[in-house]
Amino acid sequence: MDDRRCRLVSVTLDEVSIGRGNPDQEHERAVAIWDILEDNTFAVPGDDGGPYVLSIALVDKKLALDIRREDGAPVAFHVLSLTPFRRVIKDYKLVCDSYYAAIRSASPAQIEAIDMGRRGLHDEASQLLRERLQGKIDINFDTARRLFTLIFALHWKG
Numbered sequence: 001m002d003d004r005r006c007r008l009v010s011v012t013l014d015e016v017s018i019g020r021g022n023p024d025q026e027h028e029r030a031v032a033i034w035d036i037l038e039d040n041t042f043a044v045p046g047d048d049g050g051p052y053v054l055s056i057a058l059v060d061k062k063l064a065l066d067i068r069r070e071d072g073a074p075v076a077f078h079v080l081s082l083t084p085f086r087r088v089i090k091d092y093k094l095v096c097d098s099y100y101a102a103i104r105s106a107s108p109a110q111i112e113a114i115d116m117g118r119r120g121l122h123d124e125a126s127q128l129l130r131e132r133l134q135g136k137i138d139i140n141f142d143t144a145r146r147l148f149t150l151i152f153a154l155h156w157k158g
Contacts, residue, residue, distance in 0.1 A: 005050040006043040006138075009070060011036055011150070014057035017064075018154060025153065032150035041140040044076050056150075063151065065137070078136050082151075088125045089155055095121055122148065 011033045020026065042052055044067055052075065055066040063080040082089075095118045102111045126144040129151075133139060139147065 003041075005048065006041055007051050008036060008040050008042045008054050009051040010053040012053075012055050013154070014055060014064075017058040018056070028153040029150065032146065032153045036143065036146040036150065040143040040146065041138075042143060043138040045135060045138060047075055049073075049075060056154075058154075067137070076136070078133070080132055084128060084132060085125065085151065088121060088128065089152060092118070092121045092125060092152060093155070125152075 013029065013033075021029065042054075043050060044052070049069050051070060053068045053070060053072075055068070057064040057066070059079060061082060063082055065076075065078045065080060066074075067076045067078075068074050095114065099111070099114045099118050102114050106114075122145060125148045126141060129144045129148050130139060130141065133144075
């Protein structure tokens with residue numbers, strides 16, 4: 001398959017189900033989307049019609065992923081339970097809070113140690129996301145990291 005076609009060219013969030021956030025939340029979401037679009041690998045098994053457009057919504061506390069072609073033609077619709085991510089999201093939030101607090105007062109060695117833990121949790125969540133999407137959506141590890149950043153930004157309270 002043509003690698004230029006195995007990618008996302010647009011990611012949108014459903015304002016009705018997700019809602020708008022405060023300015024900090026909106027900024028984090030926009031940065032996460034920009035990072036995804038800047039560099040990603042994204043394909044739907046059995047479909048060679050990319051590049052793709054992804055719309056994300058929340059349905060009954062689950063992530064709804066509506067995948068379409070650039071012209072709007074539907075490709076796939078997947079609902080992803082967020083239950084398996086609860087622990088890692090909670091832990092990631094705690095480590096991020098510690099990291100941002102440490103930046104203000106901790107030594108460089110302490111900041112680095114916290115950041116290593118933060119990256120480890122991010123990697124764990126990214127691998128979990130890839131596993132949960134296996135057979136539905138093919139993404140590489142870096143794209144999974146960027147998508148988890150967006151999922152986390154949807155939970156972040158600012």
